Amino acid sequence: PQLTAVASSATDAKAVKYGRDNPLSARLVSSQLLTHPEAPKDTRHVVIDLLDSGLTYEPGDSLGILPENDRDLVSAVIDLLGRTGGETVTLASGRRTSLRHALTCEYTLGRSRPDLFMLLARHVTASDEKQALEQLIAAEENPLASADLAEVLERFPSARPPLADLLETLSRLQPRLYSISSSQKAHPQEVHLTVGVVRFETLGRWRQGVASNFLGVRSLPGDEVRVFLQASPKFRLPADPS
Numbered sequence: 001p002q003l004t005a006v007a008s009s010a011t012d013a014k015a016v017k018y019g020r021d022n023p024l025s026a027r028l029v030s031s032q033l034l035t036h037p038e039a040p041k042d043t044r045h046v047v048i049d050l051l052d053s054g055l056t057y058e059p060g061d062s063l064g065i066l067p068e069n070d071r072d073l074v075s076a077v078i079d080l081l082g083r084t085g086g087e088t089v090t091l092a093s094g095r096r097t098s099l100r101h102a103l104t105c106e107y108t109l110g111r112s113r114p115d116l117f118m119l120l121a122r123h124v125t126a127s128d129e130k131q132a133l134e135q136l137i138a139a140e141e142n143p144l145a146s147a148d149l150a151e152v153l154e155r156f157p158s159a160r161p162p163l164a165d166l167l168e169t170l171s172r173l174q175p176r177l178y179s180i181s182s183s184q185k186a187h188p189q190e191v192h193l194t195v196g197v198v199r200f201e202t203l204g205r206w207r208q209g210v211a212s213n214f215l216g217v218r219s220l221p222g223d224e225v226r227v228f229l230q231a232s233p234k235f236r237l238p239a240d241p242s
Contacts, residue, residue: 018053019228020064020066022228023227024051024227025224026048026050026051026224027051028046028215028219030045031195031219032047034194042196044197044216045192045195047191048191048192048193048227050191051189057180057184057191059180059183061229062230063177063193063228064227065177065226066105067175067210068104069105070210070213071104073109073150076150077109077150077153081163081166082160083099089164102167105173106173107167108172108173109150110207111146111171112144112146113170114137115168116149116169117137120133120156120159120161121134121137123159123160125158125159129158129159133156133159151205173210176211178193178194178195195212197209197216197217198212198213
């Protein structure tokens with residue numbers, strides 16, 4: 001369910017519903033390290049300002065975060081495609097935007113679907129790359145399924161399909177839900193989260209969780225964070241016995 005905020009404008013009293021397709025442009029206040037810098041686990045106290053949205057929540061509700069992909073990864077993909085990032089592309093919704101914005105905010109870049117390899121195989125020109133792609137497609141378990149888009153494009157430089165076809169093989173970048181760690185009685189316009197920053201090694205390289213690193217590491221105070229609230233009516237604190 002989506003929570004409703006009442007617009008603050010006196011001339012526009014209609015209710016605004018914030019959700020996955022209509023997030024609130026909130027602002028990051030801070031991301032404070034809770035664990036020791038040398039500890040194996042990186043946990044952050046993240047504070048987000050809801051501004052004057054009028055959104056309300058209860059303990060137990062969740063905050064949906066629409067993360068952004070790492071900008072270095074986005075730039076690497078654009079460079080490998082031989083593009084500038086300013087090219088106009090059309091999303092599945094029909095909305096038109098720049099290639100850089102689409103790769104930053106709309107698509108998953110951290111994993112590669114089977115459709116991507118089949119598309120590359122149709123457009124590859126180097127014989128050794130074509131053979132390698134055919135072997136990956138036929139394999140019961142594709143070892144490059146966990147590779148990001150830049151890694152795949154780097155391995156097959158002669159395969160450069162049309163942008164529209166390439167984007168169709170990418171999954172939509174999904175929101176992440178974080179349990180709210182604060183009470184609005186204590187912080188009327190803020191949401192506090194406890195975020196464990198995800199890092200792991202695969203294929204000989206260190207990877208980063210998209211949303212946790214976006215919130216805990218890459219974003220700076222004052223940066224925009226697109227959010228929405230998700231109510232959890234079945235998960236509530238017990239009533240005060242007094």
